[in-house]
Amino acid sequence: MSGSALDLVAGIRSGRRSARELVDAHLAEIAARDAEVHAFNLVTAGSARSAADAVDDAVRRGDDPGPLGGVPIALKDNLCVQGVETTCSSRILEGWKPPYTATVVQRLRAAGAIPVGKTNLDEFAMGSSTENSAFGPTRNPRDLTRVPGGSSGGSAAAVAAGFAPLALGSDTGGSIRQPAALCGVVGVKPTYGAVSRYGLVAFASSLDQIGPFAGSVADAALLLDVIAGPDPADSTSIAGAWEPVLPSVGDGVAGLRVGIVEELTDAEGIHPEIRAAVEAAASALEAAGASVGRVKVPSAVYGLSAYYLIAPAEASSNLARYDGVRYGLRVDGDDVASMNARTRDAGFGPEVKRRIMLGTYALSAGYYDAYYGQAQRVRTLIIRDFARAYEQFDVLLSPTSPTTAFALGAKTADPLAMYLSDICTIPTNLAGHPAMSVPFGTASDGLPIGVQVLAPALGERSMFRVARAIEVAAP
Amino acid sequence: MTDWETVIGLEVHVELATATKLFCACPNQFGDEPNTNVCPVCLGLPGSLPVLNERVVEFALRIGEALHFEVPPESIFHRKNYFYPDMPKDYQVSQYDSPICANGWLEVDGTRIGIERAHMEEDTGKTLHMGGGGRIHDAEYSLVDYNRAGVPLMEIVSRPDIRGPEQARAYVGELRSVLEAIGVSDVKMEEGSLRVDANVSIRPSGAEEFGTRAEIKNMNSLRSLGRALEYEVERQIGLLESGDRVVQETRHWNEEDGRTHAMRSKEEAFDYRYFPEPDLVPVAPTDEMRAKVLGSLPELPAAKRARLIDEWGVTEPDARVLVGAAGLSSFAEAAVVSLRGGTPKDVVNWCNGDVLGYLNETGLSVEVLPLAPDALAELVGLVADGTLSRSLAKDVLGECLREPKRPKDVVAERGLAQVSDEGELGGVIDGILAANAADVEEYRAGDDKVKKKKRGFLMGEAMKATKGKGNPQLLNKLLDERLG
Numbered sequence: 001m002s003g004s005a006l007d008l009v010a011g012i013r014s015g016r017r018s019a020r021e022l023v024d025a026h027l028a029e030i031a032a033r034d035a036e037v038h039a040f041n042l043v044t045a046g047s048a049r050s051a052a053d054a055v056d057d058a059v060r061r062g063d064d065p066g067p068l069g070g071v072p073i074a075l076k077d078n079l080c081v082q083g084v085e086t087t088c089s090s091r092i093l094e095g096w097k098p099p100y101t102a103t104v105v106q107r108l109r110a111a112g113a114i115p116v117g118k119t120n121l122d123e124f125a126m127g128s129s130t131e132n133s134a135f136g137p138t139r140n141p142r143d144l145t146r147v148p149g150g151s152s153g154g155s156a157a158a159v160a161a162g163f164a165p166l167a168l169g170s171d172t173g174g175s176i177r178q179p180a181a182l183c184g185v186v187g188v189k190p191t192y193g194a195v196s197r198y199g200l201v202a203f204a205s206s207l208d209q210i211g212p213f214a215g216s217v218a219d220a221a222l223l224l225d226v227i228a229g230p231d232p233a234d235s236t237s238i239a240g241a242w243e244p245v246l247p248s249v250g251d252g253v254a255g256l257r258v259g260i261v262e263e264l265t266d267a268e269g270i271h272p273e274i275r276a277a278v279e280a281a282a283s284a285l286e287a288a289g290a291s292v293g294r295v296k297v298p299s300a301v302y303g304l305s306a307y308y309l310i311a312p313a314e315a316s317s318n319l320a321r322y323d324g325v326r327y328g329l330r331v332d333g334d335d336v337a338s339m340n341a342r343t344r345d346a347g348f349g350p351e352v353k354r355r356i357m358l359g360t361y362a363l364s365a366g367y368y369d370a371y372y373g374q375a376q377r378v379r380t381l382i383i384r385d386f387a388r389a390y391e392q393f394d395v396l397l398s399p400t401s402p403t404t405a406f407a408l409g410a411k412t413a414d415p416l417a418m419y420l421s422d423i424c425t426i427p428t429n430l431a432g433h434p435a436m437s438v439p440f441g442t443a444s445d446g447l448p449i450g451v452q453v454l455a456p457a458l459g460e461r462s463m464f465r466v467a468r469a470i471e472v473a474a475p
Numbered sequence: 476m477t478d479w480e481t482v483i484g485l486e487v488h489v490e491l492a493t494a495t496k497l498f499c500a501c502p503n504q505f506g507d508e509p510n511t512n513v514c515p516v517c518l519g520l521p522g523s524l525p526v527l528n529e530r531v532v533e534f535a536l537r538i539g540e541a542l543h544f545e546v547p548p549e550s551i552f553h554r555k556n557y558f559y560p561d562m563p564k565d566y567q568v569s570q571y572d573s574p575i576c577a578n579g580w581l582e583v584d585g586t587r588i589g590i591e592r593a594h595m596e597e598d599t600g601k602t603l604h605m606g607g608g609g610r611i612h613d614a615e616y617s618l619v620d621y622n623r624a625g626v627p628l629m630e631i632v633s634r635p636d637i638r639g640p641e642q643a644r645a646y647v648g649e650l651r652s653v654l655e656a657i658g659v660s661d662v663k664m665e666e667g668s669l670r671v672d673a674n675v676s677i678r679p680s681g682a683e684e685f686g687t688r689a690e691i692k693n694m695n696s697l698r699s700l701g702r703a704l705e706y707e708v709e710r711q712i713g714l715l716e717s718g719d720r721v722v723q724e725t726r727h728w729n730e731e732d733g734r735t736h737a738m739r740s741k742e743e744a745f746d747y748r749y750f751p752e753p754d755l756v757p758v759a760p761t762d763e764m765r766a767k768v769l770g771s772l773p774e775l776p777a778a779k780r781a782r783l784i785d786e787w788g789v790t791e792p793d794a795r796v797l798v799g800a801a802g803l804s805s806f807a808e809a810a811v812v813s814l815r816g817g818t819p820k821d822v823v824n825w826c827n828g829d830v831l832g833y834l835n836e837t838g839l840s841v842e843v844l845p846l847a848p849d850a851l852a853e854l855v856g857l858v859a860d861g862t863l864s865r866s867l868a869k870d871v872l873g874e875c876l877r878e879p880k881r882p883k884d885v886v887a888e889r890g891l892a893q894v895s896d897e898g899e900l901g902g903v904i905d906g907i908l909a910a911n912a913a914d915v916e917e918y919r920a921g922d923d924k925v926k927k928k929k930r931g932f933l934m935g936e937a938m939k940a941t942k943g944k945g946n947p948q949l950l951n952k953l954l955d956e957r958l959g
Contacts, residue, residue, distance in 0.1 A: 080522045093521065100515045102522060201521040206753035234524050235755050314753055317554050320565035321519050325619070336560055336617075363556070363748035372750060 005071045005165040005219040012059060012070035019055040019070030023048050023114050026072045030116070030163045038138050039148075039157040041077045042085055043117040048072065051114045058112075066112030068226055073108060074158040074167035077118035078125055079210070080199040081105050088201050089133035090123045092322045092329045092347025102199020103234070104168060104210050104227045111226040116164055119154030123349045124319065125175055125203040127151050128421040131412055132351045139408070142184055142447060146405035149179030149421070152213070156183040159213045166223050167213040172203050173307050174400075174425025176211045177437040181400035181450020184439045186220045186467070188212050189425075191457045192432035193238040195224075196231030202318040204311035205236075207429045217438060217468040221246040224460070238458070245464045253469045254289030256462060258282060259393035261454070263300040264424045267402075273443040274399045281440050281451045282397055284473030285466060295389045295396065299381040303427035306382070308419060309362045309375035310430070315352075316359030322347060354415065379430045386431045390456040395466045399424050400437035400450035424452060434460050438467045441475035478680040479715070481708050482688075483637035483673055487650060489629045489660045490598065490668040491534045497597045497627035498525030498568070505666075509620035517625035519563030524754050531595055531627045532760055534659040535575045536768040538593055538629055541657050541775055542650075544579035549759045552595075552752040557745060561600035561619050569630075570594035571749045575758060581653065582777060583645045589634035595758075598626040629659075635674065635685065640704035644697050647671055652776040652799055662801070664696050671700055676721070677711040686711070687721040691735055693728045703728035707735050779804060787811070787819035796827045802841035803831060809848035810855070817855035825851060829869060833876045845879035846872075854882040861895050862886065864947055895946040897953070900937075903945065904953045907936045918958060930958070 003011075011017040027045050034040055055070040075081065078088045080098035087093045108115065122132035130138040130153025138153040140146040141161035148157040152169025156179035159167050169176040171189035180187025188211040195210045202208060212223035221244075229242035264270075265278050286292045324330035324343030331346045333339035348356070362371035389396060401421060411418040428435040434457070437450035451470055455463035496503050499516035515523040539546040553571035574594035580587045601623055606615030631650070637643050651662045651669060661668040671694055676686035691707055694700040706728075711721050726735040774782070780794040783804070789797070798804045807826045811819045830851070834841060854872055857863040863871060863886065871885045886892055894900060908915055911933065918929035937950050 078522075086521070088521075096521075098515070098520065098522065100520070100523075197522075198524050199522045202754075204753075233526060235526050236524075236753075313750060317556050317566050317748070317750070320556060320558065321521070321563065323558060323560075323565055325560045326518065326563065327520070337558070340558055360748065363750055365746045365748075368748075368750075 003165070004216050005068070005214065006222055008071050008165060009067065009069055012055065013065060015059055019052040019059075019065070019114065020049065022070055023052040023072055023116065026116060026162075026164055029161070033161060034163065036139065036144055037141050037157050037161050037163075038136060039074070039119050039154045039161060039163055040117040041087055041089060041120050041135055041154070044084060044115060047084075048114050048116045051109070055112050055114070066110065067222065068108065068166075069112030071113050071166060072116045072164040073113045073223075074117055074119045074155055074164040075105065075115050076121055076152050076155050076167070076169045078121060078170060078201040078203075079105055079118075079168060080201065081115065081118075084118065086118065086201065087135075088124045089121050089135055090347065090349070090352070091134045092343070093201075093327075094134070094329065096328050098199075100199065103196035103231045105199065107227050108168075113166070113226070119152070119158055119167065121154055122151035122175075123352050124201070124315070125151040125170055125172055125208075126315070126351050126355055128174070128178055128418050129406070129408075129411065130154060130179070131408065132349055134349055137408060140183060140405045143405065145407055146447065147182065147408055147410075149182035149401065149405065151175040151179075152187075153179045155213050156180050156185055156187065159183070159185045159215060165215060166219060168210055168223075168227070169213055170200055170203075170208055170210050171425075171429065172207045172209075172311060173429050174422040176213065177425050177435060177450070177452060178401045178421060180213060180437040181439070181448065181452075182405040184442075184448030184450075186212075186214050186217055186436065186438055186471075188220050188224055188436040189428060189434060190224060190228060190460060191238070191434045192429075193236050194228045194242065194434070194458070194460070196234040196237050198231055198233040202314075204314040205318060206314060207307075207311055209429075217464060217471045218246065218249050220436070221249045221464050243458075243461065245460050248461050249464045249468050251465050252288060253285055253466055256285075256290045256395065256466060257393045258285050258290045258292045258466060259295035259389060259396045260292070261297050261300065261389070261396050261398045262294055263297055264398035264427070264452075267301070267423065269420060269423070270399055270402045271404070271443070274402065274404070274449050277440045277449045278397055278399055278451055280475075281470045281473065285469055288469050288473070290466070290469075293393065295393055297382070297385045297389050297396075297427065299378060299385045300427040302378045303382060303430055304419060304423050306375040306378035306430060307422075307426045308358065309371050310379065312355040312359030313362045313372050314359065316356045316363065319348075319352065319356055351415070382427055383431050386427070386433060386456070394455070394462050395459065396454040398452045398454065400452040401425075404443045404445055404447035404449060428454055433457055434463055436463060436467055438470045439474060440470060477716070479677050479712050480680045480682070481639045482635045482676045482678060482685055483639070483643050483704065484635040485633045485637065485643060485646060486672045486674070487631045487633075487647065488670040488672075489631065489654055489662065491531060491627040491629060492658070492660050492668075493528060493530045493534065493627055495528055495530075496625040497528055497531055497595070498625055501625065503626050505622075507622060509618070509622060512622045513624070517563065518621055525568060525752075527755060527758065528627065532575070532758060533764060533768060534627075535593070535595055535629060536760055536765060537657045537659055537772060538631070538654070539576040539579070540768060540772055541653050542576070542579040542581055542590055542593065542631070544576035544590070544593060546576055546760065546765070547573075549573070549757040550575040550594075551757045552755045553749045554752050556748045559599065560617070561602045561621075561624070563600065563621060563624050567597060567599065568752055568755070569596035581646065581649060583642065583649050586642070588636045588646050591632045591634050593629050593631040596628050596630060598623050598628050600624040635676075640701050640708065643673065643704055644701045647700060648697060648799055649776065655801055656773055656776055656779070658773070667695075673700070673704060673707075675704060675707045675711065677708065677715060686715075687723050689721060689723065689735070690725045691728055692725060692738075695730070699728060699730055702733060703735060706733060710735065783823075787823065789820055789823045793823055793827055796831070797823055800831055800834070800841075803834075806830075806841050806848050806851075810851040813849035813852035815852065815856045817852075817859035821855045821858070822851060825855065825872065829872050830876065833873075844876060846875045850875055850881055857882055857886065861946055862892050864893055864943070867891050867893065867943065891944060893946050894941055894944050895949055897949060900941070900945055900949055901953050903937055903940050904950065904957055907933060907940060908957060911936065915958070930954070
């Protein structure tokens with residue numbers, strides 16, 4: 001499938017093409033090729049077709065079909081849609097149909113977008129390869145022997161495979177940007193609080209943020225402008241109207257100051273070709289009128305350690321509710337406590353159990369201060385160091401992922417190696433800042449490389465201008 | 476023999492009477508079909524998020540003001556993590572080391588009781604154990620009603636400043652009056668909108684160090700609070716005097732056998748793993764909110780008592796009874812406004828006597844009585860102008876408490892108006908004296924004891940003859956005149 005979402009919207013709006021044809025074509029692609037990719041847990045063909053018909057009717061009546069009118073979109077399977085099974089790729093939620101719809105999905109529908117299905121993920125968004133899914137891994141459409149990254153691997157793969165021009169994912173430590181890089185698409189983690197989390201099944205509440213996948217920077221901007229903005233149902237959502245990013249995406253980078261983050265670019269484990277790609281992207285920006293320098297964010301190196309205390313701690317509490325009492329899986333026991341334990345033992349996969357135990361330990365009496373407390377202090381340091389960096393630079397650059405897409409099974413036996421996949425993306429989540437991954441050529445293995453663009457809180461407009469310039473210059 | 480000192484600290488949970496729950500728009504009300512006042516938020520469904528009800532903060536500020544608390548610029552919510560089926564998220568959103576109210580106090584009978592803190596938290600659902608004896612251990616299965624889940628609570632934690640069961644009762648009574656006066660809660664212990672747990676310990680008089688404490692739960696009225704604490708104090712003194720020691724544990728008050736019992740739960744050391752609730756932002760009441768609360772706080776019970784003693788001339792104990800009974804002082808004040816004859820003191824006497832007695836007996840609240848305040852005022856007027864004797868007035872009031880009738884109508888209906896015509900009553904007395912000449916003789920010849928007895932008899936005959944409607948003062952006067 002080809003064509004940007006912006007072009008598709010224009011075509012449908014003008015009546016040159018029908019939303020129904022477009023949706024049918026995408027559903028046909030999914031039917032033909034998703035058996036090998038496994039981007040989707042569920043394809044909602046029926047509701048997609050009727051939503052497409054409604055868009056076509058609106059166009060025929062002369063009504064505005066909305067900024068995303070008729071565009072198919074894939075939703076990560078941790079976003080609630082009323083009456084549609086939402087599993088988080090976990091046995092414990094298998095069969096659960098939420099009685100309500102996430103704010104982002106309501107906004108997508110109001111904008112005319114057509115949800116076509118729920119995409120695979122690492123169970124409860126915990127992982128970097130989409131191999132931790134209870135329903136089997138997703139494969140990278142660029143090379144089916146490789147992982148698509150994770151945890152939003154299904155959404156990244158759906159866009160990369162042409163199953164949908166747009167997708168939504170969630171990013172807690174890199175779960176949008178890393179799979180975007182590995183699949184060769186654009187992925188955005190917005191400023192914490194820019195997009196409502198209402199209806200996103202929580203992994204780590206202080207880090208989770210919903211964001212777009214798209215085939216281009218402009219399409220990502222289009223989608224972000226639809227989903228962002230304050231929501232009274234999310235207390236952590238930022239008050240004040242969202243300033244759209246799409247209008248300025250092509251404004252160029254003249255006068256912008258761009259800093260390469262040394263700790264994230266020169267670190268051990270970053271593949272030399274990826275480091276070179278970041279340098280090349282920086283040179284291209286310089287050629288386009290930006291000033292480029294190098295900057296230190298010293299505490300960024302502690303990001304991974306802090307993250308693996310804070311995120312599991314919050315997860316241990318967020319995932320307590322899956323106890324077999326009210327919904328989802330129940331495995332009977334002699335009493336309530338044994339029913340709880342058996343249900344959780346049968347329902348959660350190994351990585352989820354590992355993180356629940358880590359987090360429970362980090363919060364327990366006598367250890368709280370040494371682990372959770374210390375991690376929060378590191379978080380404060382990271383925020384301070386980024387603030388200093390942004391005194392000198394408008395946006396920062398780094399690799400998105402230390403490597404290109406790795407082979408299925410390559411890291412499943414070694415959780416720590418898997419955790420290192422997110423070393424470049426985690427610091428932004430801890431700071432609450434926005435960051436995005438833009439494809440920038442391929443490595444000698446033929447797989448895509450992603451460059452990460454970082455910005456201060458609500459710095460999305462500069463971030464998108466830089467990302468667009470990188471996209472234009474990409475080899 | 477050692478002299479022992481009792482040390483008590485009380486944790487009072489108050490359900491706030493807001494229209495909606497703490498973190499969602501579900502109605503905060505009782506008595507509905509199970510699991511009807513619920514939504515994704517109070518059911519803790521995956522993906523749902525809490526949004527703080529601003530009314531709760533306003534109520535907390537009222538409590539802060541009324542109980543002399545400091546209210547810091549910011550407080551935060553924490554999660555208290557533990558598994559229980561009636562808790563939808565398996566954590567309770569509560570406040571931990573940063574409560575909205577800190578360092579308050581309440582004066583109780585001239586003693587200032589320190590209050591460490593008051594914090595906001597969500598209530599749990601209710602578990603119903605079905606089959607067996609309705610208890611968890613022999614139930615066949617259990618059902619959970621989440622209507623109460625997410626109802627806003629304030630937990631008000633006193634310092635260990637209370638020195639005995641009587642003072643504990645007085646503290647809770649005064650606290651209840653204050654919370655009622657400021658309109659934040661129904662404060663009904665029997666219905667669970669005010670729940671009290673007590674930490675009780677004993678130490679030798681004059682000791683600095685606290686003894687080992689037991690936590691007492693399940694006291695559902697002021698009376699059971701007093702009984703439970705008296706039992707527990709005796710139990711602990713008994714242990715210490717026989718050389719045993721008090722075990723730190725939670726004990727359950729049993730109303731039927733009048734004892735506290737160690738809870739049967741396993742000896743688990745709970746680790747609630749508190750951490751700041753990431754789904755909520757800090758609670759920072761604005762100056763505007765604070766000013767609004769300050770400007771709208773009604774008269775507190777202590778001030779009201781002082782005013783009634785001063786303006787109405789009632790005694791301190793009477794003022795305490797009146798102000799301590801839910802809604803009664805407002806009722807009395809409304810009646811006083813309507814008085815046409817009689818005094819506020821008369822109103823208070825009727826309120827504290829027959830009205831309160833009726834309320835206690837029936838369990839009704841004053842707001843639902845058929846008797847309107849101006850009807851009570853009318854009754855007081857009828858006594859003051861001599862239309863009704865006190866004993867007839869009692870009958871009339873009894874009827875007006877049960878049915879929506881005006882005292883004047885009852886008087887007319889039953890022909891109860893008191894006879895105060897001196898000529899008519901004089902004739903009655905003359906007739907009685909003539910018909911009972913022997914008794915009159917005995918009266919005249921008798922000593923004080925005989926005189927008293929015979930006089931009482933003649934007076935009774937006179938009342939009988941007037942069917943109880945004769946003005947007693949007048950009859951007494953006429954009788955005295957004739958008996959010389």
